[in-house]
Amino acid sequence: MDLRYTPEQDAFRAEVRAWLAAHVPKAPLPSFDTQEGSDAHRAWEKTLHAGGWAMVPWPVEYGGRGANLLEWLIFEEEYYRAGAPRRVNQNGIFLLGPTLMDHGTPAQKARFLPKIASSEELWAQGWSEPNAGSDMAAIQCTALRDGDHYVLRGQKTWASRGAFADWMFGLFRTDPASERHRGLSFLLVPLRAPGVTVRPIAQLDGETGFAEVFFDDARVPALNRLGGEGEGWKVAMATAGFERGLMLRSPARFQETARRLVALYRENEASADALAREAVVRCVVEAEAYALETYRTVSRLLAGGRIAEEASLNKIYWSELDLRMHETALRILGARGELLPEAPAARGVGDWLDGYLFSLSGPIYAGTNEIQRNVIAERILGLPRGA
Numbered sequence: 001m002d003l004r005y006t007p008e009q010d011a012f013r014a015e016v017r018a019w020l021a022a023h024v025p026k027a028p029l030p031s032f033d034t035q036e037g038s039d040a041h042r043a044w045e046k047t048l049h050a051g052g053w054a055m056v057p058w059p060v061e062y063g064g065r066g067a068n069l070l071e072w073l074i075f076e077e078e079y080y081r082a083g084a085p086r087r088v089n090q091n092g093i094f095l096l097g098p099t100l101m102d103h104g105t106p107a108q109k110a111r112f113l114p115k116i117a118s119s120e121e122l123w124a125q126g127w128s129e130p131n132a133g134s135d136m137a138a139i140q141c142t143a144l145r146d147g148d149h150y151v152l153r154g155q156k157t158w159a160s161r162g163a164f165a166d167w168m169f170g171l172f173r174t175d176p177a178s179e180r181h182r183g184l185s186f187l188l189v190p191l192r193a194p195g196v197t198v199r200p201i202a203q204l205d206g207e208t209g210f211a212e213v214f215f216d217d218a219r220v221p222a223l224n225r226l227g228g229e230g231e232g233w234k235v236a237m238a239t240a241g242f243e244r245g246l247m248l249r250s251p252a253r254f255q256e257t258a259r260r261l262v263a264l265y266r267e268n269e270a271s272a273d274a275l276a277r278e279a280v281v282r283c284v285v286e287a288e289a290y291a292l293e294t295y296r297t298v299s300r301l302l303a304g305g306r307i308a309e310e311a312s313l314n315k316i317y318w319s320e321l322d323l324r325m326h327e328t329a330l331r332i333l334g335a336r337g338e339l340l341p342e343a344p345a346a347r348g349v350g351d352w353l354d355g356y357l358f359s360l361s362g363p364i365y366a367g368t369n370e371i372q373r374n375v376i377a378e379r380i381l382g383l384p385r386g387a
């Protein structure tokens with residue numbers, strides 16, 4: 001394996017770096033879990049799109065740059081290094097987009113991909129329901145066929161950034177007599193339509209980007225079904241593969257956190273406890289290992305491979321690494337780490353506490369780590385099913 005970059009890739013990196021240096025907002029944007037922040041992040045996405053950087057591996061006709069996944073990794077490295085805003089339309093660009101590329105009809109790709117790339121349409125993910133979380137096959141939301149439409153009834157919940165989204169992709173039971181994984185279809189649902197009610201849910205930090213969504217006879221064109229009727233589970237597993245296995249958490253995010261962690265350690269070396277240094281080194285090494293593993297995954301995909309069950313290994317790795325990094329930061333900061341950045345005695349605590357609170361959710365979202373361990377045990381190691 002040759003780990004060096006080509007001259008073309010070096011030139012691509014230089015171009016990304018120069019563009020970001022000229023365009024990344026100087027001050028951080030407000031949180032995208034608020035209306036004001038969501039609007040500001042959407043405006044940033046439009047700037048990215050106008051520069052041709054919204055989603056570099058997508059074909060130009062869909063709003064991309066026609067680059068490949070290796071260049072996407074390079075873009076991500078530069079993006080995090082530049083301290084650019086988080087991606088408000090991550091459900092669209094990282095999850096639905098690649099799924100549409102693989103499972104969408106030409107008409108669906110032409111209709112949806114360009115507006116995802118430009119963030120004219122923000123997307124939410126609609127898997128979870130009050131009685132279907134880890135056990136996603138227990139989905140009860142129905143979508144019954146009525147001519148060339150489906151009529152939706154039921155409730156979704158925990159939709160990240162759902163309060164400000166325009167659309168939701170999700171799984172609905174199109175065959176009411178079906179059970180478990182069968183009889184589910186993958187639908188693209190407008191959220192600002194008659195029969196749809198979006199209710200914000202307050203998060204741990206009090207912001208209300210999360211939402212529950214109620215469907216009371218909402219009508220969705222049958223043309224908005226991705227994949228065959230009753231074949232939604234297969235399509236959803238492809239989406240989950242992108243989420244857990246590659247796109248949602250690129251290694252650059254953790255390499256950047258590792259750099260910040262080293263800087264934090266240096267600033268606080270005199271007061272940090274003896275084990276903190278070792279913990280920091282371990283985080284740096286693990287972030288680099290994750291980067292190398294991701295380069296391997298991308299090389300495999302470029303050679304025609306697919307993301308399969310190993311996405312579960314990946315998801316456990318990045319979510320537990322993120323948590324360890326933030327725990328390490330709080331350990332370095334000691335009692336000061338519990339202060340909000342604006343507190344008089346905070347002195348350079350940064351946003352580590354906020355990051356720590358979010359990292360606690362990593363082992364839960366995108367499928368809990370307990371469930372990922374079940375997948376690894378049963379489908380990779382071939383162990384017998386649990387009780």
Ligand SMILES: Cc1cc2nc3c(=O)[nH]c(=O)nc-3n(C[C@H](O)[C@H](O)[C@H](O)COP(=O)(O)OP(=O)(O)OC[C@H]3O[C@@H](n4cnc5c(N)ncnc54)[C@H](O)[C@@H]3O)c2cc1C
Pocket residue numbers: 124125126127128129132133134135157158159160161361364365366367368369370371374
């Ligand atoms: C920050 C955040 C963002 C999210 N965003 C979205 C979103 O955008 N869209 C969406 O649809 N959902 C979203 N979710 C919901 C998330 O997918 C669910 O919380 C998750 O799947 C777990 O479901 P649950 O909360 O119902 O817990 P439960 O399924 O009730 O699980 C409770 C506990 O039991 C364990 N458990 C359950 N079954 C088993 C088993 N068979 N073996 C071993 N352990 C088991 C679980 O691991 C967990 O620890 C989000 C969650 C969070 C925290």
